[in-house]
Amino acid sequence: MKQLALDIGLDTGPxxxxxxxxPNEAAVRHLQVWVGEGAQALxxxxxxxxxxxxxSGKTHLLEAVSAALHEQGGTVGWLHxxxxxxxxFDERWVAVLMDDVHLYSAVQQHAAFNWFVNAQSLxxxxxxxxxxxxxxxxxxxxxxxxLGWGHVFQLQLLSEPERRAVxxxxxxxxxxxxxxxxxxxxxxxxxxxxxxxxxxxxxxxGFALRTQRAITxxxxxxxxxxx
Numbered sequence: 001m002k003q004l005a006l007d008i009g010l011d012t013g014p015x016x017x018x019x020x021x022x023p024n025e026a027a028v029r030h031l032q033v034w035v036g037e038g039a040q041a042l043x044x045x046x047x048x049x050x051x052x053x054x055x056s057g058k059t060h061l062l063e064a065v066s067a068a069l070h071e072q073g074g075t076v077g078w079l080h081x082x083x084x085x086x087x088x089f090d091e092r093w094v095a096v097l098m099d100d101v102h103l104y105s106a107v108q109q110h111a112a113f114n115w116f117v118n119a120q121s122l123x124x125x126x127x128x129x130x131x132x133x134x135x136x137x138x139x140x141x142x143x144x145x146x147l148g149w150g151h152v153f154q155l156q157l158l159s160e161p162e163r164r165a166v167x168x169x170x171x172x173x174x175x176x177x178x179x180x181x182x183x184x185x186x187x188x189x190x191x192x193x194x195x196x197x198x199x200x201x202x203x204x205x206g207f208a209l210r211t212q213r214a215i216t217x218x219x220x221x222x223x224x225x226x227x
Contacts, residue, residue, distance in 0.1 A: 014060045014061075014063040014064045014067065015064050015067060015068070016028060016031060016032050016035065016061070016064045016065070016068065019057060019060055019061065019064060020158060020162060020165075020166050022156070022158045022159065022162045023156040023158075023159075024056070024057060024153070024155050024156060026153060027050060027061070027153035027155060028061070030048065030151060030153065031048070031061060031064070031065055031127070034048065034065075034125065034127075035065055035068040035069065035072075043094065043095065043124075043125050044125060045119070045120060045123045045124060045125060045126075046150040046151060047116075047125075047126040047127070047128065047146065047147065047149070047150035047151070048125075048126070048127045048128070048150055048151040048152075048153070049127075049128050049129070049130070049134060049147050049148060049150065049151070049152045049153070050062075050127075050128070050129040050130075050153050050155055051129065051130050051131065051132060051133055051134075051152070051153075051154055051155065052131070052154055052155030052156065052157075053131065053155075053157060054131070054193055055157055055191070055192060055193030055194055055195055055196065056155035056156060056157050057155050058099065058129035058130075058155060059099055059129065060195075061127075061129070061155075062078075062097050062099050062127060062129055065095070065097065065127055066078065066097055069094055069095060072094075074093075074094035074095070075090075075092055075093055075094065076093055076094060076095045076096065076097055077089065077090060077093045077095075077096045077097065077115055078097045078098075078099070079096070079097070079098045079099070079108065079111060079112055079115065080098075080099040080100055081099070081100040081101075081103035081104060081105075081108070083108070084105075084107070084108075085107070086107070086108060086111035086112075086115075088114075089114055089115050089118040089119070091118075091122065093119070093124060094124060094125070095119070095124055095125035095126065095127065096115045096116065096119045096124065096125070096126045096127075097126075097127050097128070098112055098115075098126070098127075098128035098129070099128075099129050100129070100130060100131070101128050101129065101130040101137060101139065101147065102130040102131045102132050102137055102138065102139075104139060106140075109139055109140050109143055112143055113140065113142060113143045113146075116143065116146050116147075126150075128147055130147075133148075133152070133154070134147050134148025134152060135148065157192060157193075157194075158194055160187055163187060163192070163194050163197060164183055164187060166194060166198075167183060167186065167187075167197060167198075167201060168183070170198060170201055171201065174201075174205055176201075176204075176205055176208070176215060177214065177215070178215060179216075181217065182215055182216060182217060182220070185217050185220065186200060186201075186220075203223065204219070204220060204223060207219065207222075207223040207226075
């Protein structure tokens, strides 16, 4: 899991409300205003571009925007780097979401440009994300410049205390006890990517339930040995 996904409820997907903003408060507030509800929904056609390292929350925010728009009865176009043959633009879409744009193939870039132009002509929103700032994206010039002319936000990784607080909160929701020793081990021995840490917590929770054991450092080691 490359991106920040604070999927704290076992049966719920990412939302803007459960995203721990930390240093990314400006980007989250912008998207909250952009999504809005009813008459308060902005849905501005001015594009928004999010960029930052893996684990900074790009995909979580895109998925949260998609979920919010679906709750309002809208549908969106979603173009990600694994979609080898993107569909044609659909005029029913209220917005276009583009993830991992730095990885787009020539075919995907062509589709993204077409989606962008159609969205703009119909006053639909575009929210995109990539690992690089717009000027450094290895994309065709007409697409790269369009991604960069609107609102651009660099997302930062959460600090260790912030990651610790999120893990503690997620464990509490699951009814799992994480000692300071276990938290230290998770934070210092594994990826700084909070999404990966949350995935590890899910795996630990499941393994602890199957083995009827508390989550301890020996349990973590045992789980990893059994993978």
